[in-house]
Amino acid sequence: xxxxxxxxxxxxxxxxxxxxxxxxxxxxxxxxxxxxxxxxxxxxxxxxxxxxxxxxxxxxxxxxxxxxxxxxxxxxxxxxxxxxxxxxxxxxxxxxxxxxxxxxxxxxxxxxxxxxxxxxxxxxxxxxxxxxxxxxxxxxxxxxxxxxxxxxxxxxxxxxxxxxxxxxxxxxxxxxxxxxxxxxxxxxxxxxxxxxxxxxxxxxxxxxxxxxxxxxxxxxxxxxxxxxxxxxxxxxxxxxxxxxxxxxxxxxxxxxxxxxxxxxxxxxxxxxxxxxxxxxxxxxxxxxxxxxxxxxxxxxxxxxxxxxxxxxxxxxxxxxxxxxxx
Amino acid sequence: xxxxxxxxxxxxxxxxxxxxxxxxxxxxxxxxxxxxxxxxxxxxxxxxxxxxxxxxxxxxxxxxxxxxxxxxxxxxxxxxxxxxxxxxxxxxxxxxxxxxxxxxxxxxxxxxxxxxxxxxxxxxxxxxxxxxxxxxxxxxxxxxxxxxxxxxxxxxxxxxxxxxxxxxxxxxxxxxxxxxxxxxxxxxxxxxxxxxxxxxxxxxxxxxxxxxxxxxxxxxxxxxxxxxxxxxxxxxxxxxxxxxxxxxxxxxxxxxxxxxxxxxxxxxxxxxxxxxxxxxxxxxxxxxxxxxxxxxxxxxxxxxxxxxxxxxxxxxxxxxxxxxxx
Numbered sequence: 255x256x257x258x259x260x261x262x263x264x265x266x267x268x269x270x271x272x273x274x275x276x277x278x279x280x281x282x283x284x285x286x287x288x289x290x291x292x293x294x295x296x297x298x299x300x301x302x303x304x305x306x307x308x309x310x311x312x313x314x315x316x317x318x319x320x321x322x323x324x325x326x327x328x329x330x331x332x333x334x335x336x337x338x339x340x341x342x343x344x345x346x347x348x349x350x351x352x353x354x355x356x357x358x359x360x361x362x363x364x365x366x367x368x369x370x371x372x373x374x375x376x377x378x379x380x381x382x383x384x385x386x387x388x389x390x391x392x393x394x395x396x397x398x399x400x401x402x403x404x405x406x407x408x409x410x411x412x413x414x415x416x417x418x419x420x421x422x423x424x425x426x427x428x429x430x431x432x433x434x435x436x437x438x439x440x441x442x443x444x445x446x447x448x449x450x451x452x453x454x455x456x457x458x459x460x461x462x463x464x465x466x467x468x469x470x471x472x473x474x475x476x477x478x479x480x481x482x483x484x485x486x487x488x489x490x491x492x493x494x495x496x497x498x499x500x501x502x503x504x505x506x507x508x509x510x511x512x513x514x515x516x517x518x519x520x521x522x523x524x525x526x527x528x529x530x531x532x533x534x535x536x537x538x539x540x541x542x543x544x545x546x547x548x549x550x551x552x553x554x555x556x557x558x559x560x561x562x563x564x565x566x567x568x569x570x571x572x573x574x575x576x577x578x579x580x
Numbered sequence: 581x582x583x584x585x586x587x588x589x590x591x592x593x594x595x596x597x598x599x600x601x602x603x604x605x606x607x608x609x610x611x612x613x614x615x616x617x618x619x620x621x622x623x624x625x626x627x628x629x630x631x632x633x634x635x636x637x638x639x640x641x642x643x644x645x646x647x648x649x650x651x652x653x654x655x656x657x658x659x660x661x662x663x664x665x666x667x668x669x670x671x672x673x674x675x676x677x678x679x680x681x682x683x684x685x686x687x688x689x690x691x692x693x694x695x696x697x698x699x700x701x702x703x704x705x706x707x708x709x710x711x712x713x714x715x716x717x718x719x720x721x722x723x724x725x726x727x728x729x730x731x732x733x734x735x736x737x738x739x740x741x742x743x744x745x746x747x748x749x750x751x752x753x754x755x756x757x758x759x760x761x762x763x764x765x766x767x768x769x770x771x772x773x774x775x776x777x778x779x780x781x782x783x784x785x786x787x788x789x790x791x792x793x794x795x796x797x798x799x800x801x802x803x804x805x806x807x808x809x810x811x812x813x814x815x816x817x818x819x820x821x822x823x824x825x826x827x828x829x830x831x832x833x834x835x836x837x838x839x840x841x842x843x844x845x846x847x848x849x850x851x852x853x854x855x856x857x858x859x860x861x862x863x864x865x866x867x868x869x870x871x872x873x874x875x876x877x878x879x880x881x882x883x884x885x886x887x888x889x890x891x892x893x894x895x896x897x898x899x900x901x902x903x904x905x906x
Contacts, residue, residue, distance in 0.1 A: 323804060323806030328778045
């Protein structure tokens with residue numbers, strides 16, 4: 255079995271690992287997140303920095319996310335002048351740009367990583383979530399990192415933490431759709447795929463787009479849900495799968511689904527209610543901030559099975575390496 | 581001749597129209613831009629809102645850009661709680677979401693548009709830049725809008741305005757590369773294209789990606805320059821054109837060019853110095869904030885000639901309309 259598939263299936267365990275890492279962190283550190291936080295990372299870690307920034311803003315703070323390279327080379331264009339904390343994210347903790355980015359702002363530094371590493375040692379604080387992966391492609395560690403940090407955010411902003419047992423159980427339930435996801439990729443040999451999400455689900459759509467490229471070397475796109483109508487939808491036709499990530503769908507989601515179907519595309523809706531889609535994966539009601547941990551394993555599975563369908567090995571995609579250095 | 585091509589070639593005239601619109605605005609309005617500004621738009625207008633937000637931040641303010649639909653439906657995730665001004669952008673001034681977005685924040689409202697329109701009437705202030713277009717696709721109005729607003733930004737933040745004659749002349753010079761751009765599309769029948777830009781040039785890369793989809797219904801991508809190494813580059817091979825938008829290139833740009841060439845891709849560098857690329861379009865030295873008006877016509881021409889090469893009519897792309905309504 256591919257390491258990638260094994261690791262996606264390990265999502266429920268990842269949430270438990272995350273909870274233990276969070277508990278260990280608060281035991282060992284007298285630390286609360288401030289309100290003005292800049293988050294940075296590269297690739298998947300950048301897409302993880304976005305929901306963390308959004309959750310910070312949602313909780314009443316002000317979160318800004320940007321890629322490490324932009325922080326290093328173009329930061330005068332981003333509103334990052336006076337944050338109270340810089341959070342740098344890297345699975346290995348050895349990504350050159352993530353380490354260099356730590357030095358780019360003269361503020362306290364926080365590392366979010368899976369290992370005791372250069373990054374964790376150079377930061378003032380480190381939340382180490384040991385959701386380790388063999389595959390080049392980041393999968394279950396993404397929801398694990400997200401969950402651990404969300405718990406810290408809740409604690410810091412005076413909110414109740416989530417029930418980790420319950421969250422882990424929910425991901426286990428959602429993984430039962432693996433067979434259905436596989437069927438979709440077998441039944442519909444789509445030529446391109448467009449992921450759509452709004453708010454906290456937009457970065458999940460971006461991460462889905464990246465997974466599809468990494469695993470399946472495939473034409474994939476991602477947009478804030480309703481943005482897609484403004485030009486981008488021209489590339490959608492009967493060879494297109496549109497994946498609509500939602501929490502509570504409303505009438506515009508139904509109209510959007512119809513619009514794509516009118517162009518010949520098929521729609522897969524993943525959320526708390528159907529939108530009249532060709533394929534639908536239902537969701538329990540959860541706090542919106544928690545929903546990414548349920549959407550993520552599904553879109554990872556979709557990319558995985560698309561890769562398999564195309565005869566590719568998702569564990570070691572061409573041109574990519576596990577740790578990106580210069 | 582296609583309206584699209586005619587309109588791209590009208591860029592130098594667009595800059596003059598923009599300057600007159602700016603002068604008229606300051607004559608008729610006692611108005612200075614505040615420091616905390618939220619910019620919004622859809623599609624190309626959203627990609628225009630980004631360099632305006634970046635320029636605001638670069639000049640010492642704090643600019644935030646987000647798509648109209650996100651402002652309407654998910655604004656709790658974005659740092660837009662207490663801006664001093666909301667700028668809504670729409671070429672027609674009749675885009676439903678751009679008009680609705682005006683009502684989403686209880687702050688003074690500013691319209692940037694090509695017409696006296698619903699948007700301009702509902703806003704407290706309106707900068708109307710009559711760079712009109714027949715094509716569905718937005719071309720020369722983008723640099724015109726950008727230039728007019730940049731002048732207002734300079735005036736508001738105590739900077740000298742740009743010399744509009746000189747700026748117009750520079751775009752005329754850059755348009756002399758039209759034949760070369762056409763040659764590239766004829767010589768290399770690329771299967772996908774990746775646009776890269778950092779800072780103020782990242783939204784230009786995004787806009788290029790959208791032009792390519794609208795005009796040529798084509799697989800196009802855009803990333804902050806060095807982000808592309810983190811997974812995305814897996815889709816680049818000998819069928820790929822990488823377009824590197826730069827101002828002053830440095831050694832990492834050369835390494836990146838080599839890296840893509842090592843994967844079989846060809847690189848087109850547009851900027852103030854070559855990076856060892858397969859194709860190169862040189863640039864005069866200009867203020868970095870001004871550089872988008874030089875890059876934009878070139879990437880528009882690239883999309884236009886790719887569309888022609890594919891036998892498509894860029895004036896009226898399938899599934900798209902000039903004004904997007906619900």
